[in-house]
Amino acid sequence: DIVMTQSPDSLAVSLGERVTVNCKSSQRVLDSSNNKNRLAWFQQKPGQPPKLLIYWASTRESGVPDRFSGSGSGTDFTLTISSLQAEDVAVYYCQQYYSTPYTFGQGTKLEIK
Amino acid sequence: QVQLQESGPGLVRPSETLSLTCTVSGGSISTYYWSWIRQPPGRGLEWIGYIFYTGSTNYNPSLESRVTISLDTSKNQISLKLSSVTAADTAVYYCTKRGYMDVWGKGTTVTVSS
Numbered sequence: 001d002i003v004m005t006q007s008p009d010s011l012a013v014s015l016g017e018r019v020t021v022n023c024k025s026s027q028r029v030l031d032s033s034n035n036k037n038r039l040a041w042f043q044q045k046p047g048q049p050p051k052l053l054i055y056w057a058s059t060r061e062s063g064v065p066d067r068f069s070g071s072g073s074g075t076d077f078t079l080t081i082s083s084l085q086a087e088d089v090a091v092y093y094c095q096q097y098y099s100t101p102y103t104f105g106q107g108t109k110l111e112i113k
Numbered sequence: 114q115v116q117l118q119e120s121g122p123g124l125v126r127p128s129e130t131l132s133l134t135c136t137v138s139g140g141s142i143s144t145y146y147w148s149w150i151r152q153p154p155g156r157g158l159e160w161i162g163y164i165f166y167t168g169s170t171n172y173n174p175s176l177e178s179r180v181t182i183s184l185d186t187s188k189n190q191i192s193l194k195l196s197s198v199t200a201a202d203t204a205v206y207y208c209t210k211r212g213y214m215d216v217w218g219k220g221t222t223v224t225v226s227s
Contacts, residue, residue, distance in 0.1 A: 040213040049220050050158065055213035093158060097212035101173040102148070102160040 002026050002096050006105035012113040019081035021108045023094035028075055031098065038098035041070055041079045043090045044107075050093060054079065086112060115140035117208050117218035125202075125225050131195040135208030135218060142166060142184060145211050147191045149182060151204040152220075159204075163212075164191060198225045 003026040013019050021041075029038045037057035042050035052061045054070035057077055067082040081088055089112060094105040121133035135147070148163040162172035164182045172180045181194040191208055203225045210216040 038212070042214070049207055049217035050214070051217070052213065052215045055215070061215065095158075095214070097214075100160075100163075100171045101175070102163075102212070104158040104160070107157050 001101055002029065002099060002103050004094055004096055004103050004105040006092075006094060006108050008108060009106065010109040010111070012111045013084050014113045015086060016083050019084050019088070019110060021079040021092050021094075021110075023072075023077045023079070023105050025075045025077070025096055029096045029098035030073075037073065037077070038096055039070075039072070039077050040095045040097060041068075042093045042095065043088075044093065045090045053092075084110075084112070115210060115216050117210065117216055119206060119208055119218045119221040121206075121221055121223070123222055123224060125198050125223060126227055127199055127225055128197055131193070131198050131202060131223055131225075133193045133206055133221060133223070135191040135193070137189045137191070137210075142189050142191060143186060147182075147184075148209045148214065149191075149193045150207045150209055150214070150217075151202075152207070153201075153204045161193065161195075161206075200225050 005024045007022045031038050039057040041054040044050040053064050053068050058070045069080045071078050091107045091109050093107050116138045118136045125131045143166045146163045149161040151159050162182050164170045179196045183192050205220040205222050207220045208218045
């Protein structure tokens with residue numbers, strides 16, 4: 001199984017500040033057919049299902065604010081929120097869909113400082 | 114746009130079989146991969162397995178001996194059966210679409226208890 005490890009487990013950031021969440025996969029998740037990484041990011045608010053933010057490591061899902069961006073290569077990936085808004089308080093998960101069993105990171109809880 | 118709705122019993126007795134249905138609206142299940150995901154209370158996300166529209170399946174090895182996922186194309190539904198449940202199977206169960214899970218149902222809570 002590919003193990004996904006996120007860091008940090010939690011963080012508190014001031015409104016308007018930049019947020020960085022890291023995700024490390026235990027092996028590469030590069031799809032050689034299109035040279036894209038099979039890595040997605042989700043946002044989950046309390047009592048709600050996860051919401052897709054980013055797929056193919058850096059493609060923003062339709063309707064997701066452009067303050068959210070994804071980057072990375074190899075086994076290291078990053079979700080960045082350029083300017084934290086109050087509505088961004090949530091738990092964030094990375095997920096690989098390169099090989100089964102599909103696996104998720106343990107989650108990163110984001111709060112307002 | 115595609116919407117998903119999970120349904121099924123909220124309470125299942127230990128050792129019995131959990132049966133859930135995911136109804137797809139706004140599109141056909143005759144395309145894409147359809148996965149089941151679960152989330153125990155206060156914990157992270159676990160992929161249970163998927164079914165392709167052709168009917169081929171792939172299950173998490175940790176659950177494979179107890180899981181069956183199937184399609185009913187006439188009803189546009191995906192079903193999940195998990196046998197011999199224990200308290201550890203208590204969770205919110207979600208159905209999702211595609212490998213990168215672009216659409217999720219609201220989830221259904223299943224409690225395993227006598």
